Amino acid sequence: MRKIPLRSVAILSFSIGGIYLFDNKFNARTFQRNGLTIWNGLCIGLDYKINFRPDKGDKIDELHERVAQRILRVCKFNGGLYIKLGQAIQVQSAILPPAYQRTFKTMYDEAPAVDFDQVAKIFQEDFKCHPDDMFDDFERVSVASASVAQVHRAKLKDGTLVAVKVQKPDIKKQMNWDLMAYKALMHTYEYFFDLPLTWTAETQDKHLRAEVDFINEGKNSERTKKDLEKIRSLKDKVYVPKVFWDYTSNRVLTCEWIDGVKVTDKEGLARYGYKLHDVMKTTIDIFASQIFVTGFVHADPHPGNVFVRPHPNKSKKHYQIVLIDHGLYVEESIVFRHQYSLFWKSLFLMDTDTINQICQEWGISDPEIFASATLMKPYKPKTALHIATTRKFSLQDAYEMQMALKERIKTFLSNTELIPRELIFVGRNMNIVRALNKELGSPVNRINIMGNWAVKGLGSDWSYWDGNAKTFNEKQQQLLGRENSFIDFFSQLSFVLKSRFNYWMFRGTLLLISIGFYLTKVRESVGNWIKGKEESSKGFEDVLDDRMKQTIEENFGKVFEG
Template identity: 30%
Template sequence: MRRKSRSEYMNRYYRIWRITSMFVAFFVQVWWYKKQERRVGEEAMAERWSKLYHRMAARFCNTATELGGLLIKAGQFFATRVDVLPPEITSELAQLQDAVPPAPFDHIERTIAEELSQPLEAIFTSFERTALAAASLGQVHQATLPTGEKVAVKVLRPHIHEIIHADFEAIQLTMLLAKIFTDLPKQMDMDAIFREMQQTFSNELDYRLEAAHSERFKKSLAVFEKIYVPNIYRQYSTKSILTMEFIDGRKVDDYAFIEENGIDRKELGHLLIRSYLHQVVNDGFFHADPHQGNIYVKADGTMVFLDFGMVGEIRPMMKENLKNLLFALVERDSEKMVEAMGNLGFLRPHANVNLVRRAMQFFLDHHSSEQMKEMERTKNLGPLGSEIREFIYQQPMQIPAHLIFLGRAILTVTGVAFGLDPQMDAQVAAPYIKKLMDDTDGGLANMVLKRAKSFGSTVLSLPTLLARTLKKADLGDLHVKVDNLGDITRAIMFQSRLANRLVLALLLATSIICGTILYTQQFIQEAKGAASIAALLAILLLWHSRQRPRDSSQPFHRNGPF
């Protein structure tokens, strides 16, 4: 086994020191700002926090660009974590580009010779010394096989495994310090985030996985005549080398090339959306990094997907819960929404479910169906996206890694598609949305049946629940729990309204039960009278429910930075 040189060890410890010291400086600044909060006005302090976040993110981007390695990938990963980081940081990190100077050609030549057990000139009849593209983990060169086929050869950067290992050590040490000296562990599951990063980026260091992903996508997307995935040359590929068919085309956002070759931009945009929905809905296996550099267009209008290092998978249970969330959103049922979100892993451990439910109801109440239709008509979803991002950040919520990649991928693909066809209509996605709702593992009919069963069991349990509640009320043991909303005065004002609603709800339930019993016993007139009383009580309950105490509609804000 080759022993590491002194320079490699120094490089490792230097990287750990640079990364750790940067984050420690961040922690010290956050601690100092928090000390100043008491003597500085809230408005002035908010402005200071905003400037600090920008400075921190800018320093991280500069350090990541200088050191490369995991930091660039980590920055791009955290740019998607709108659930745990403020917008000043995520917006800055989103500009971080995974483009670095290429590694020396001597390393490329040596790596190929070691991995394939032959000198480079014995494998390829030609090999371009200048890289076509260079990123933090690897770089790509054009070459020609003895058979005359043009190929693209992707090679890992020198000592990348040691660099990534050192970066993981530095980030793990940083998280340990954060647990000891900051309040961040109360607001995010740092161990889970570290595991997500470790799994995601470690997979990108094994090109055999990317080769397998590419072959799987080639089979899946074969149903589209105008979609192509390059062939993989397994005999010239290893863990550190990936040799694939060279694609003579341009990036999908090269509109001049598209116009020059008479390619229909609208058709191309629709093809992109359909192919991606096919991945998500039909296969449950999708390209997790579909930016413009990974989608090419050939002169004949064929769309080519490249770079399958990052992929995502939607398992059946996740798909079922996503459907439940979609149904709950359509029905504007905040309780069902929170239940589905919990099953999907959106809620943090020990999150106050009642608080989240009220926050969801607040969000739904302030986004009517008419507003949603207007946004769809104008295609101006920007404000809604900003509100959702701020909403997620304000609540005790987190976004699971698999859904982060799915959400980012869908947003990226949508942006590329609208660039091709600014007038694109949502109807292009209708067949896939219908299939998602009608799949055999759930489906609209099954969903309705489940809701009917749930409603039936609730009705059957009402008499017992009502008797128990009334007994407690008679004994003076009935208590109403109200979570702390941060405003004691508002909570006290709400008590009388809550009591009125409770009494009306109990009377409504009693009327419904009595009417049902009378109807089943053929006392039709009496049942109609009970139904009339129930209708009146329902109207009164609805009227009371729409009465809001002053300032009660304000959203719930997270305390402190991050």
């Protein structure tokens, strides 16, 4: 056997060690992070390809567990944007297999902070001075740390308390490689599994790059403040902290300091004496108004970005919702906002023609799946939203049923070029808001609130309540020149009756959903009282999650066992 020369071994070892040291010291661990990502990505793909087979149907939960643990390890080791990936999985975990629920439940815990020396270096590069030269007091230890930045409490020279958000130094170095690795994996999975996965990549890339520009975040916050001030019912209930532009750069954002508690802090809200129902309703009103009315949507409203404080100008019983972290936003087109509002209204009216028409224009071939994903509850055409299925199904062949799910997802997006990119981040917003409501025990009926705001988004034109018919103005134009006033009168009368009927049908559907919601609450309260329990074990969102899982099982098998 030929011996390997010691010199070659030494050169190889020296080279590997040199690359490792360079990667750690000057390259923000880019080679290690992306090597880990690609390796684990390939392992996950092969694991599913090899073990997702008919003869291993009873091992599916073990497969999900392995994959979930792999993804979690990659997210925690790589940090940065990978934390956001883990948080996105955590948001969706309620309708994912239990392995993902167990594994990703800690993803909103604080990320590690960087040392103050690195913070000072960023100030020196951006402002040509030390933080102590800019502020009367700058706390060395951060008060919060997230995926791309950390926050320090400081005091301006005039005594004003501020929150200084400082970007972590390696984020921009890592971003290009992170996004390249993400795109490469999406292309690989699309090839292996024959599923449309890459269509979101460019949109995700664009918005994530905008998120790490703190000048852009400051502008977003000021625009959001102006938008919300125009909505009379919310103007006094929501607050966006002021930006101090003289202390802001692309990597440093300085805003006024706000004391409060997280929107999901039950004990904190109880100390203030605020009702969970009121706080959660206002929170959903804020984000629903963005989706359906203003069209400028906060795409990352997780618990760390939504606070509650006592109203500064009113009695203690009044509160304000405080929105922070305005980096990730999506701006809806006017056409999309109108279509999305009309889509929601049509769900309540069981107007399948309009639902199908909108889905066709958006390149979505399965309106039923899309409607269920939008509502985050099972949706069946011609079945009122307040009616739920109770049918039970047993698993006959896990592999075949899950393959059926894959095929349906595959054909769900019939033309990805037509899909509005706004849906990516609007869906993210709605998923996170649903999770907030669930964490508080589902004190409000989220679906009803969203439905009401969808109607506000359509405005006061009665023509939107006339099914798929033309607008009232178009009808009037058609009737001009007709000499038969008798026909003109009955055409207008028909329009008035039909539009009012549809409107009150919508209101009736909301009422029935509300009755069902409160009956569920009463039943749980009585059951807990009989059993001696203090709190409800399942809220409204839990019930919807269970029904979503049951619906998937009915169609595709028990993919959620375990």
